Amino acid sequence: MTVAHQGEATSTFDAPRAEAAVRELLIAIGEDPDRDGLKDTPARVARAYEEMFAGLHENPDDVLATTFDVGHDELVLVRDIPLYSTCEHHLVSFHGVAHVGYIPGKSGRVTGLSKLARLVDLYAKRPQVQERLTTQIADAIVRRLDPRGVIVVIECEHLCMAMRGIRKPGAVTTTSAVRGQFKSSAVSRGEALDLISRGR
Numbered sequence: 001m002t003v004a005h006q007g008e009a010t011s012t013f014d015a016p017r018a019e020a021a022v023r024e025l026l027i028a029i030g031e032d033p034d035r036d037g038l039k040d041t042p043a044r045v046a047r048a049y050e051e052m053f054a055g056l057h058e059n060p061d062d063v064l065a066t067t068f069d070v071g072h073d074e075l076v077l078v079r080d081i082p083l084y085s086t087c088e089h090h091l092v093s094f095h096g097v098a099h100v101g102y103i104p105g106k107s108g109r110v111t112g113l114s115k116l117a118r119l120v121d122l123y124a125k126r127p128q129v130q131e132r133l134t135t136q137i138a139d140a141i142v143r144r145l146d147p148r149g150v151i152v153v154i155e156c157e158h159l160c161m162a163m164r165g166i167r168k169p170g171a172v173t174t175t176s177a178v179r180g181q182f183k184s185s186a187v188s189r190g191e192a193l194d195l196i197s198r199g200r
Protein backbone atom coordinates (compact mmCIF):
# COMPACT_ATOMS: atom_id res chain seq x y z
CA MET A 1 0.00 0.00 0.00
CA THR A 2 1.29 3.47 -0.86
CA VAL A 3 1.25 5.96 1.98
CA ALA A 4 1.50 9.69 1.76
CA HIS A 5 4.64 10.82 3.48
CA GLN A 6 5.23 14.02 1.55
CA GLY A 7 2.27 15.17 -0.45
CA GLU A 8 -0.60 13.26 -2.01
CA ALA A 9 -2.97 11.35 0.20
CA THR A 10 -3.49 8.00 -1.47
CA SER A 11 -4.17 5.27 1.10
CA THR A 12 -7.38 4.52 2.95
CA PHE A 13 -8.11 3.26 6.46
CA ASP A 14 -9.12 -0.42 6.58
CA ALA A 15 -11.30 -0.67 9.70
CA PRO A 16 -12.09 -4.45 9.59
CA ARG A 17 -8.38 -5.20 9.21
CA ALA A 18 -7.48 -2.92 12.11
CA GLU A 19 -10.15 -4.56 14.30
CA ALA A 20 -8.88 -8.06 13.45
CA ALA A 21 -5.31 -6.98 14.24
CA VAL A 22 -6.28 -5.54 17.64
CA ARG A 23 -8.15 -8.73 18.49
CA GLU A 24 -5.01 -10.72 17.60
CA LEU A 25 -2.88 -8.40 19.72
CA LEU A 26 -5.16 -8.89 22.72
CA ILE A 27 -4.80 -12.66 22.34
CA ALA A 28 -1.03 -12.27 21.93
CA ILE A 29 -0.67 -10.40 25.24
CA GLY A 30 -2.58 -13.18 27.01
CA GLU A 31 -5.98 -11.52 27.22
CA ASP A 32 -9.43 -12.86 26.41
CA PRO A 33 -10.82 -10.58 23.69
CA ASP A 34 -14.33 -11.95 24.31
CA ARG A 35 -14.55 -10.95 27.97
CA ASP A 36 -17.10 -8.26 28.70
CA GLY A 37 -14.72 -5.32 29.10
CA LEU A 38 -12.79 -6.11 25.93
CA LYS A 39 -15.45 -7.19 23.49
CA ASP A 40 -15.88 -3.72 21.95
CA THR A 41 -12.20 -2.83 22.26
CA PRO A 42 -11.05 -3.84 18.75
CA ALA A 43 -13.74 -1.60 17.21
CA ARG A 44 -12.91 1.24 19.62
CA VAL A 45 -9.18 1.00 18.96
CA ALA A 46 -9.84 0.91 15.21
CA ARG A 47 -11.87 4.13 15.48
CA ALA A 48 -9.18 5.71 17.65
CA TYR A 49 -6.45 4.70 15.17
CA GLU A 50 -8.46 6.07 12.29
CA GLU A 51 -8.46 9.43 14.08
CA MET A 52 -4.84 9.21 15.27
CA PHE A 53 -3.59 8.43 11.77
CA ALA A 54 -6.02 10.55 9.77
CA GLY A 55 -3.13 12.62 8.47
CA LEU A 56 -2.06 9.74 6.22
CA HIS A 57 -5.11 10.39 4.08
CA GLU A 58 -4.95 14.17 3.90
CA ASN A 59 -2.97 16.33 1.56
CA PRO A 60 -0.87 18.99 3.33
CA ASP A 61 -0.93 21.21 0.26
CA ASP A 62 -4.73 21.53 0.59
CA VAL A 63 -4.34 22.85 4.14
CA LEU A 64 -2.30 25.80 2.91
CA ALA A 65 -4.45 26.44 -0.16
CA THR A 66 -6.06 29.57 1.34
CA THR A 67 -3.74 32.56 1.26
CA PHE A 68 -4.34 36.28 1.73
CA ASP A 69 -2.48 39.24 0.36
CA VAL A 70 -1.90 41.43 3.43
CA GLY A 71 1.42 42.93 2.37
CA HIS A 72 3.09 41.79 5.59
CA ASP A 73 6.74 40.96 5.06
CA GLU A 74 7.91 40.33 8.61
CA LEU A 75 7.75 37.46 11.04
CA VAL A 76 4.48 35.64 11.70
CA LEU A 77 4.86 33.20 14.59
CA VAL A 78 2.34 30.87 16.19
CA ARG A 79 3.78 29.59 19.43
CA ASP A 80 2.81 26.72 21.75
CA ILE A 81 0.61 24.76 19.35
CA PRO A 82 -0.26 21.60 21.32
CA LEU A 83 0.56 18.42 19.47
CA TYR A 84 -0.03 14.71 19.94
CA SER A 85 1.72 12.35 17.61
CA THR A 86 2.60 8.65 17.56
CA CYS A 87 6.12 7.32 17.63
CA GLU A 88 6.57 5.03 14.64
CA HIS A 89 8.92 2.74 16.56
CA HIS A 90 6.63 1.81 19.45
CA LEU A 91 3.21 3.18 18.42
CA VAL A 92 2.88 5.13 21.65
CA SER A 93 2.34 8.84 21.98
CA PHE A 94 4.85 11.63 21.91
CA HIS A 95 3.35 14.98 22.77
CA GLY A 96 4.26 18.57 23.45
CA VAL A 97 4.19 21.82 21.53
CA ALA A 98 5.15 23.15 18.13
CA HIS A 99 6.20 26.70 17.32
CA VAL A 100 5.81 27.65 13.67
CA GLY A 101 7.07 30.91 12.20
CA TYR A 102 7.66 32.28 8.73
CA ILE A 103 8.55 35.49 6.96
CA PRO A 104 6.21 35.94 3.98
CA GLY A 105 7.73 36.16 0.52
CA LYS A 106 7.96 39.24 -1.71
CA SER A 107 4.26 39.08 -2.55
CA GLY A 108 3.42 39.49 1.16
CA ARG A 109 0.98 36.58 0.93
CA VAL A 110 0.18 34.90 4.23
CA THR A 111 -1.96 31.93 5.19
CA GLY A 112 -4.60 31.78 7.92
CA LEU A 113 -3.06 31.30 11.36
CA SER A 114 -5.22 28.24 12.03
CA LYS A 115 -3.77 26.63 8.90
CA LEU A 116 -0.36 26.46 10.56
CA ALA A 117 -1.90 24.54 13.46
CA ARG A 118 -3.83 22.35 10.99
CA LEU A 119 -0.58 21.55 9.22
CA VAL A 120 1.04 20.51 12.52
CA ASP A 121 -1.98 18.28 13.24
CA LEU A 122 -1.97 16.68 9.81
CA TYR A 123 1.65 15.60 9.99
CA ALA A 124 1.36 14.67 13.69
CA LYS A 125 -1.47 12.28 12.80
CA ARG A 126 0.87 9.86 11.08
CA PRO A 127 3.34 7.34 12.47
CA GLN A 128 6.25 9.69 13.04
CA VAL A 129 9.67 10.48 14.36
CA GLN A 130 9.99 13.98 15.74
CA GLU A 131 12.72 14.99 13.28
CA ARG A 132 10.62 14.11 10.22
CA LEU A 133 7.54 15.81 11.67
CA THR A 134 9.57 19.01 12.11
CA THR A 135 11.05 18.86 8.61
CA GLN A 136 7.75 18.07 6.89
CA ILE A 137 6.00 21.06 8.45
CA ALA A 138 8.80 23.41 7.38
CA ASP A 139 8.98 22.00 3.85
CA ALA A 140 5.21 22.22 3.29
CA ILE A 141 5.31 25.92 4.17
CA VAL A 142 8.24 26.48 1.83
CA ARG A 143 6.43 24.62 -0.95
CA ARG A 144 3.09 26.42 -0.67
CA LEU A 145 3.90 29.93 0.53
CA ASP A 146 7.30 30.57 -1.02
CA PRO A 147 8.30 32.51 2.10
CA ARG A 148 11.59 34.32 2.82
CA GLY A 149 12.16 32.02 5.76
CA VAL A 150 10.56 29.33 7.92
CA ILE A 151 11.35 28.17 11.44
CA VAL A 152 9.74 25.21 13.16
CA VAL A 153 10.66 24.19 16.70
CA ILE A 154 9.06 21.18 18.37
CA GLU A 155 9.40 20.17 22.02
CA CYS A 156 8.00 16.78 23.04
CA GLU A 157 8.01 14.13 25.70
CA HIS A 158 8.13 10.61 24.25
CA LEU A 159 6.11 8.09 26.22
CA CYS A 160 8.31 5.33 24.82
CA MET A 161 11.12 6.92 26.87
CA ALA A 162 8.89 7.61 29.89
CA MET A 163 6.61 4.62 30.53
CA ARG A 164 8.95 1.85 29.32
CA GLY A 165 12.53 1.27 28.18
CA ILE A 166 14.88 3.85 29.66
CA ARG A 167 12.01 5.30 31.78
CA LYS A 168 12.89 8.97 31.90
CA PRO A 169 9.61 10.84 32.36
CA GLY A 170 10.03 14.57 31.88
CA ALA A 171 12.88 14.32 29.36
CA VAL A 172 12.06 16.79 26.59
CA THR A 173 13.33 16.43 23.02
CA THR A 174 13.70 19.64 21.01
CA THR A 175 14.00 19.60 17.23
CA SER A 176 14.17 22.49 14.81
CA ALA A 177 14.02 23.04 11.07
CA VAL A 178 15.09 26.39 9.62
CA ARG A 179 14.82 27.43 6.01
CA GLY A 180 15.77 30.53 3.99
CA GLN A 181 16.49 33.66 6.02
CA PHE A 182 16.39 31.80 9.32
CA LYS A 183 19.18 29.60 8.07
CA SER A 184 21.31 32.35 6.50
CA SER A 185 20.88 35.02 9.17
CA ALA A 186 21.83 34.34 12.78
CA VAL A 187 20.09 37.60 13.74
CA SER A 188 16.71 36.54 12.24
CA ARG A 189 17.06 33.10 13.79
CA GLY A 190 18.01 34.59 17.16
CA GLU A 191 15.01 36.95 17.09
CA ALA A 192 12.60 34.12 16.35
CA LEU A 193 14.13 31.83 18.97
CA ASP A 194 13.92 34.66 21.49
CA LEU A 195 10.19 35.13 20.79
CA ILE A 196 9.65 31.36 20.95
CA SER A 197 11.31 31.08 24.35
CA ARG A 198 9.44 34.07 25.83
CA GLY A 199 6.98 33.23 28.57
CA ARG A 200 8.87 30.15 29.55
Ligand SMILES: Nc1nc2c(ncn2[C@@H]2O[C@H](COP(=O)(O)OP(=O)(O)OP(=O)(O)O)[C@@H](O)[C@H]2O)c(=O)[nH]1
Residues within 6 Å of the ligand: 087, 088, 089, 128, 129, 130, 131, 158, 160, 161, 165, 166
Ligand atom coordinates in the same frame (compact mmCIF):
# COMPACT_ATOMS: atom_id res chain seq x y z
N1 LIG B 1 15.49 10.00 16.65
C1 LIG B 1 14.32 9.62 17.17
N2 LIG B 1 14.27 8.50 17.90
C2 LIG B 1 13.10 8.14 18.42
C3 LIG B 1 11.92 8.90 18.26
N3 LIG B 1 10.93 8.26 18.93
C4 LIG B 1 11.48 7.18 19.48
N4 LIG B 1 12.80 7.09 19.18
C5 LIG B 1 13.84 6.12 19.52
O1 LIG B 1 13.83 5.04 18.64
C6 LIG B 1 14.74 4.10 19.16
C7 LIG B 1 14.39 2.70 18.75
O2 LIG B 1 15.45 1.92 19.20
P1 LIG B 1 15.47 0.33 19.22
O3 LIG B 1 16.74 -0.11 19.90
O4 LIG B 1 15.18 -0.17 17.84
O5 LIG B 1 14.18 0.00 20.08
P2 LIG B 1 14.07 -0.38 21.65
O6 LIG B 1 14.82 -1.65 21.92
O7 LIG B 1 12.61 -0.38 22.00
O8 LIG B 1 14.84 0.85 22.32
P3 LIG B 1 14.70 1.49 23.79
O9 LIG B 1 13.62 2.54 23.72
O10 LIG B 1 16.06 2.08 24.06
O11 LIG B 1 14.33 0.37 24.73
C8 LIG B 1 14.77 4.37 20.65
O12 LIG B 1 16.04 4.83 20.99
C9 LIG B 1 13.73 5.48 20.86
O13 LIG B 1 14.06 6.36 21.91
C10 LIG B 1 12.01 10.08 17.49
O14 LIG B 1 11.03 10.79 17.28
N5 LIG B 1 13.23 10.40 16.97
Ligand SMILES: [Zn+2]
Residues within 6 Å of the ligand: 087, 088, 089, 090, 091, 092, 158, 160, 161
Ligand atom coordinates in the same frame (compact mmCIF):
# COMPACT_ATOMS: atom_id res chain seq x y z
ZN1 LIG C 1 9.03 5.24 20.58
